[in-house]
Amino acid sequence: MGSGSMLEPLGILTAAPVSSGSATPPTSTKDPSSGIMKPHVPxxxxxxxxxxxxxxxxxxxxxxxxxxxxxxxxxxxxxxxxxxxxxxxxxxxxxxxxxxxNALFKGSNLSSTLIKxxxxxxxxxxxxxxxxxxxxxxxxxxxxxxxxxxxxxxxxxxxxxxxxxxxxxxxxxxxxxxxxxxxxxxxxxxxxxxxxxxxxxxxxxxxxxxAAALPIHVNCLWKSDETVANLKVNYAYNPQCRLNPAPIKFVSFLTPTEGVSNVQSSGQSQWANDRLVWKIPEIAAGTSSSLLAKMDLKSGPGRPPQVAVQFSFxxxxxxxxxxxxxxxxxxxxxxxxxxxxxxxxxxx
Incomplete structure (x- = not known):
């Protein structure tokens, strides 16, 4: 194979059983091979x-x-x-x-998390x-x-x-x-x-x-009527993850806000260009918290958005x-x- 060739993809996300225990909003496209909605963060x-x-x-x-x-x-x-x-x-x-x-958390059921x-x-x-x-x-x-x-x-x-x-x-x-x-x-x-x-x-x-191996667990709650939508993002540092306990720095949470006329949100956040971004300087071991947003809708009810998370370690x-x-x-x-x-x- 020539020097400009790349390897084939290593497969789709796989469902994750649990033992116990980017600054732009994501959009979704369907992978024709897997049927999974794959978010893209421009x-x-x-x-x-x-x-x-x-x-x-x-x-x-x-x-x-x-x-x-x-x-x-x-x-x-x-x-x-x-x-x-x-x-x-x-x-x-x-x-x-x-x-x-790569991970996709589906509600609060960690056993349904898709991981690659x-x-x-x-x-x-x-x-x-x-x-x-x-x-x-x-x-x-x-x-x-x-x-x-x-x-x-x-x-x-x-x-x-x-x-x-x-x-x-x-x-x-x-x-x-x-x-x-x-x-x-x-x-x-x-x-x-x-x-x-x-x-x-x-x-x-x-x-x-x-999902027990992943460093940050995330789940979302959504409530909407004709005029107002409320989003709650819960996140927690996972003490069971494979990484030795150390702060995870420069964490961002991002969600699209198309059809929204105004946003009130908690924490260090920025709303612009149809996106809401929270920036967390550090998530230390043992940390769990929530991010809140109240959105005024141009026309409702709104659809529950996906929330993208970005960090490096x-x-x-x-x-x-x-x-x-x-x-x-x-x-x-x-x-x-x-x-x-x-x-x-x-x-x-």
Whole structure:
């Protein structure tokens, strides 16, 4: 597949059983393959910002290689870290696990929540490596672990091959040094002043099927007559989520307000251009609260809107994946983890 090709989507949202326990309003379009109404938040997009499992080897989803574009996510970046920077010798390598969480909360019944979490591993090489990456250089080997939290993984088979010395429960990828040299050379020619060049290692679908794993739970209440509508958005930091307790910062709640002549709302909010946006600087562990809005309708009763939520989280991911360098001549200078929302929605 050519360098401009992208991987196929990793499937639709899946229903989430529960064990116990973007600044523009969303609009909805129907996915013809699934029948699910997929909200779109213009201006905010669904992708997070740029540069951030134990089964027998024969059963590991990461062993399923599939060609993907080595340059599909960009060619250069400059990293700033939220993870460890171990000391070492050899060529410096920088790594990012970047995950996107999609969820649709339906009322207060968490067991009906639809969830999809996708991720990607990217490496960045400094531009100074160009003279060191050659077909005769020691091959770079990456060890990915644990693999039990991942399925539907698609490796960049243009640049990588599965290493035959993978320990049971882990997966090792070996770079093909000649194609890697050619790819980095192409990136350098396209952006000669770039400080770093990014390489996609693999993309995957994280095994998150329960709303108990999600960091923020949301539900909405709606009441409307001919002239007035009232919206209540309840949200809570989920103490059972897979992330270690830490504040989630820069959270936004957004809802469309077409057909509304006036809005009165609680909290830090802004109403403009047929949208109502609440901005929460931080949601700390243990926090639960509500957002209220009273809307005067031009003609009613109004239809219950969907509410979009956007946030990002640095330093952790839901899959639990990690990466080590398993070959001499290289060292991991920086490891980053980033989790951000794609379509994270709530409806009445």
């Amino acid at each position: 201006g905010l997009g669904s992708s997070p910002g740029r540069f951030t499992p134990e089964s027998p080897r024969s059963q590991s989803p990461l062993m399923v290689g599939r060609r993907m574009s080595s340059g599909s996510l960009g060619s250069n970046t400059n990293s700033s870290g939220n993870a460890s920077s171990p000391h070492g010798t050899g060529l410096s390598v920088y790594a990012l696990f970047n995950e996107t969480v 979490v996708t991720g990607e591993l990217q490496l960045s090489f400094p531009s100074t490596c160009l003279g060191q990456i050659t077909p005769l250089a020691p091959p770079l080997v990456l060890r990915i672990h644990p693999t039990s939290g991942v399925d539907q993984a698609h490796a960049n088979t243009h640049l990588l091959e599965t290493d035959s010395t993978s320990p049971s429960g882990d997966v090792c990828y070996r770079f093909k040094m000649a194609p890697l040299q050619a790819f980095l050379k192409t990136q350098h020619e396209a952006a000669p002043n770039a400080a770093f060049f990014k390489v996609d290692v693999f993309k995957y679908h994280a095994k998150v099927t329960s 640095e330093g952790q991911c839901l899959s639990g994946l990690n990466m080590d360098i398993a070959s001499p001549g290289y060292h991991l200078a920086l490891m980053k983890y980033r989790l951000a929302t794609g379509r994270y929605m709530a409806e009445v």
